[in-house]
Amino acid sequence: MSQLSTRHLLGIKDITTEDIQLIFETAQNFKEVLNRPIKKVPSLRDITIANIFFENSTRTRLSFELAEKRLSADVINFSSASSSVKKGETLIDTVNNILSMKVDMVVMRHSSPGSPHFLSKNIKANIINAGDGTHEHPTQALLDAFSIREKLGDVAGKKVAIIGDILHSRVALSNIFCLQKLGAEVMVCGPITLLPKHIASLGVKVEYDVQKALEWCDVANVLRIQLERQQIKYFPSLREYSLYFGVNKKMLDRLDKEIVIMHPGPINRGVELNSDVADSEHSIILNQVENGVAIRMAVLYLLAGVK
Numbered sequence: 189m190s191q192l193s194t195r196h197l198l199g200i201k202d203i204t205t206e207d208i209q210l211i212f213e214t215a216q217n218f219k220e221v222l223n224r225p226i227k228k229v230p231s232l233r234d235i236t237i238a239n240i241f242f243e244n245s246t247r248t249r250l251s252f253e254l255a256e257k258r259l260s261a262d263v264i265n266f267s268s269a270s271s272s273v274k275k276g277e278t279l280i281d282t283v284n285n286i287l288s289m290k291v292d293m294v295v296m297r298h299s300s301p302g303s304p305h306f307l308s309k310n311i312k313a314n315i316i317n318a319g320d321g322t323h324e325h326p327t328q329a330l331l332d333a334f335s336i337r338e339k340l341g342d343v344a345g346k347k348v349a350i351i352g353d354i355l356h357s358r359v360a361l362s363n364i365f366c367l368q369k370l371g372a373e374v375m376v377c378g379p380i381t382l383l384p385k386h387i388a389s390l391g392v393k394v395e396y397d398v399q400k401a402l403e404w405c406d407v408a409n410v411l412r413i414q415l416e417r418q419q420i421k422y423f424p425s426l427r428e429y430s431l432y433f434g435v436n437k438k439m440l441d442r443l444d445k446e447i448v449i450m451h452p453g454p455i456n457r458g459v460e461l462n463s464d465v466a467d468s469e470h471s472i473i474l475n476q477v478e479n480g481v482a483i484r485m486a487v488l489y490l491l492a493g494v495k
């Protein structure tokens with residue numbers, strides 16, 4: 189197979205295991221390119237890509253932009269904070285105005301779940317979801333699984349615990365779909381108030397004790413407490429969260445095995461993850477960021493071939 193089964197990347201739920209494997213093979217090739225002295229290839233010359241971000245981002249936005257530039261695409265960036273959205277312009281009007289400038293692909297982050305799906309039904313360009321509210325963040329899940337494969341050889345058969353604010357996390361849902369498609373066992377762990385009520389129906393194990401989750405897993409993917417999405421109090425204080433659900437070195441020292449620690453970023457240091465773990469030899473957090481560029485190059489390159 190040399191082509192994806194879809195012309196948009198809206199979520200991991202919608203793509204096949206073969207799509208994921210093709211993205212990984214392509215990303216592996218691009219990773220080699222990124223380690224050469226000349227890191228640029230002409231693959232997307234004459235393709236124009238708009239990065240449309242209605243929510244804050246550091247990693248996703250920068251790595252999409254770098255991936256696009258490494259592929260020789262023309263790039264335009266839109267940030268809602270400095271745009272006419274502030275004057276009341278709608279999503280579809282904003283995007284149609286950008287598309288009338290002859291844009292081929294749109295990378296979009298938006299706080300409303302389903303917004304890239306809505307867009308894909310209304311415009312001709314290829315759409316890539318760079319995070320839609322609490323729903324999906326497909327390229328994050330792809331780079332996470334790619335990083336596990338790189339570190340442990342394979343994803344199939346591995347035990348992955350996703351720890352933290354599962355309720356508000358698009359990374360959790362995309363990771364669950366991606367890891368399961370690749371044959372991993374998945375556990376979610378956190379305070380009962382931050383676990384969706386019917387999460388077990390997705391086929392994941394549910395654990396409330398972080399030490400037990402760490403004992404079970406090969407990989408712990410620790411997620412950020414998303415205070416900006418929490419309209420009510422889900423736990424008494426950050427100090428108490430850190431005390432009961434934060435991951436620290438003492439907890440890892442109690443394990444009689446190797447463990448891989450991941451975090452999608454940005455980290456709340458001292459809350460969900462202590463610096464003595466985030467910066468330890470167990471952590472592959474910066475490898476995740478590095479792999480993000482190769483994964484996003486692969487997604488852009490492959491989608492550009494599906495019209």
Ligand code: CP
Pocket residue numbers: 244245246247248249319325328452453454
């Ligand atoms: N992991 C992630 O999506 O980070 P940003 O919000 O900085 O893009």
